[in-house]
Amino acid sequence: MSEQISQRELRNDSGRVMRGLAEGRSFVVTSHGEPVGELRPLRRRRWVDSRVAVEMFSGAPPMDRHRFRDDLDAVLDQDAVPRG
Known part of the structure; x- marks a missing residue:
């Protein structure tokens, strides 16, 4: 929850606010x-x-980099052709 402070408190007690x-x-x-x-x-x-x-x-269990790459290829478009 936020503490309410007045503009005057912010000006006069900025050190306390910064520490907070x-x-x-x-x-x-x-x-x-x-x-x-x-x-x-x-x-x-x-x-x-x-x-x-x-x-x-x-x-952590070992990671099979070939299987990981295959999984990425299955869900991501990794075509090298620029878009646009």
Whole structure:
């Protein structure tokens, strides 16, 4: 749920609002008691260490690359002719 803040609060207490955004909180900005905008955090990119990724898939079944290619060919148009 978003916290409502006034335009004045946004101006005077922007540091608190920015910390809140960094913590994942959202804000609805009001002017004269009427909502006029929303501030919400952006999704951040999460980098995963390659060793962690390899470990995550270590128990996955082996993949047959020829069967995978055949499956793709069955559902996707991979014609090399340019469209347009």
